[in-house]
Amino acid sequence: MTKEEALTDFLQALKTVLNIAALYSKDHPYFLKAIEDFRKKLDSVFQFLDPLRMDVTPSSVLLQEKELPASANSREIARILHRRKIKNIEIRKDANNKELAHFIYSISLRPREILSAGGISRFVSKEQVKNISVEELDYSELLKGSREEIADIWSYLLEEAVGEVDGRKINDLADSFSRIISQFKINDFISDEGVSRNLAKFFEYLKVHEKSKFQKCSQDFFRTIISDKGFSDYQKLDKIKLFLGELKDDDIAAALLEQLSKDKDFDTHNLNLFSLLFSGQRHKKIASCLGEKIEQIEYLRDKAAAKDKVQELFSSADASSISEIYQNTLTHLLGGISFKDKYDFDQDLIVKNYELT
Numbered sequence: 023m024t025k026e027e028a029l030t031d032f033l034q035a036l037k038t039v040l041n042i043a044a045l046y047s048k049d050h051p052y053f054l055k056a057i058e059d060f061r062k063k064l065d066s067v068f069q070f071l072d073p074l075r076m077d078v079t080p081s082s083v084l085l086q087e088k089e090l091p092a093s094a095n096s097r098e099i100a101r102i103l104h105r106r107k108i109k110n111i112e113i114r115k116d117a118n119n120k121e122l123a124h125f126i127y128s129i130s131l132r133p134r135e136i137l138s139a140g141g142i143s144r145f146v147s148k149e150q151v152k153n154i155s156v157e158e159l160d161y162s163e164l165l166k167g168s169r170e171e172i173a174d175i176w177s178y179l180l181e182e183a184v185g186e187v188d189g190r191k192i193n194d195l196a197d198s199f200s201r202i203i204s205q206f207k208i209n210d211f212i213s214d215e216g217v218s219r220n221l222a223k224f225f226e227y228l229k230v231h232e233k234s235k236f237q238k239c240s241q242d243f244f245r246t247i248i249s250d251k252g253f254s255d256y257q258k259l260d261k262i263k264l265f266l267g268e269l270k271d272d273d274i275a276a277a278l279l280e281q282l283s284k285d286k287d288f289d290t291h292n293l294n295l296f297s298l299l300f301s302g303q304r305h306k307k308i309a310s311c312l313g314e315k316i317e318q319i320e321y322l323r324d325k326a327a328a329k330d331k332v333q334e335l336f337s338s339a340d341a342s343s344i345s346e347i348y349q350n351t352l353t354h355l356l357g358g359i360s361f362k363d364k365y366d367f368d369q370d371l372i373v374k375n376y377e378l379t
Contacts, residue, residue: 025070028063029085032074033095035063040102043130048123057123064113064122073114078103105133105175106142109159117153125154137178165198176202177217184223192227196235200242208253212261221265229268240269241277248278248296249285259298266299274300275311282331283324293335302347309351316352 039056046053067074077084083096083103103111106129113122128136128145136142141158165179176195183191211218228236247262266274278296282288300308316332319325336348 023066025067028066028070032063032067032085033083033093033099035060037095037099039126040099040130043127048127053127054123057119057126060126061119061122064117068115073112075110075112077110078108080104103129104159106131106136107133107159108142109157112155114153117151121151121153125151133175134178137175137182165194176205177214177220180220180224181216184220184227187227189227189231192224193232193235195224196228196232196239199239203239203242203246204249206246208247208250208259208262211265212255212258218261225265225268236268237270237273240266241273244269244274244277244299245281247299248281248292249288250295251287251291253295256294256298259295263299271304271307272311272315274308275315278308279312279315279328282335283328288331288335290335305347306351309348312348313352 039053039060042053042056064074071086075086077087078100081097081100082089083100108129125146129142131145136145139145142156143158146154146156179191180195182188183195211221225236225240228239244266247266285292297305312332316325316328319328332348332352336352
């Protein structure tokens with residue numbers, strides 16, 4: 023057997039034992055048998071080198087600092103380890119089966135379990151795994167993963183950053199915010215008190231220390247909220263409004279126009295959400311800013327498209343409340359725009375919002 027063959031077999035055995043560890047307890051016969059098989063593959067590798075070092079990137083695995091040819095196994099192992107904040111692993115020949123079993127079982131835990139416990143190093147040192155060492159990823163490196171991967175553990179990264187009041191970590195989160203926040207839904211912020219509380223601390227820190235990032239992240243958050251097509255429990259939007267109170271009218275108009283331009287599926291459901299986030303007086307100011315933003319569009323084709331989208335959305339068979347505000351303001355600001363009866367809004371909800379604000 024060549025060294026390359028031994029390393030390929032090792033990766034296959036690692037993937038197999040990780041999958042089994044995710045399904046069975048560490049005392050289960052299937053898991054113990056998988057550890058035995060894994061040990062045999064390791065012994066084959068140790069014939070060529072000791073220790074075995076494995077470095078991890080978001081999409082690949084390097085063995086002895088040499089990247090392996092792309093394969094389904096290497097990509098899957100890279101994904102599993104990267105999500106658990108593992109930068110590299112070193113296994114020495116003297117590692118016994120008890121150490122291997124504990125280590126494999128530990129890294130098979132869900133990312134949230136590992137991060138909430140303080141990282142994989144806590145598990146490794148707890149059982150005195152002397153012959154296996156792990157280096158964890160730097161915070162900023164972890165945030166280089168895919169949006170889907172990061173969203174799964176982002177709430178724990180947020181909790182860690184604001185809990186430590188670590189400016190560097192908070193800034194790293196802010197820099198990746200626009201990529202990640204779109205993976206969340208309104209219910210994620212409403213149903214999880216911890217996420218809601220930590221997000222408030224995150225915004226508060228940015229507002230004091232990083233005003234430009236506060237503005238950008240608030241706009242990204244706003245776009246995520248109004249894009250949610252699965253939310254209908256409008257009475258619970260008060261928590262969301264708290265996060266948007268510091269947004270300037272001009273920033274809201276800019277974010278709304280950007281969303282209208284990019285999201286072809288933005289419809290009256292999304293507009294209902296938008297209508298309930300602000301009071302009638304705020305909407306008058308936002309409508310004025312929106313008209314000015316449209317007039318400032320440089321290219322005539324883009325300007326015409328923006329006018330058409332606004333005209334389409336703010337037309338209603340029963341024009342009142344938000345639709346009437348925007349129709350009146352935009353008709354005045356954008357000469358030539360007209361609103362025809364086209365869409366129906368949830369008027370009861372909109373009127374109720376104005377009664378409460």
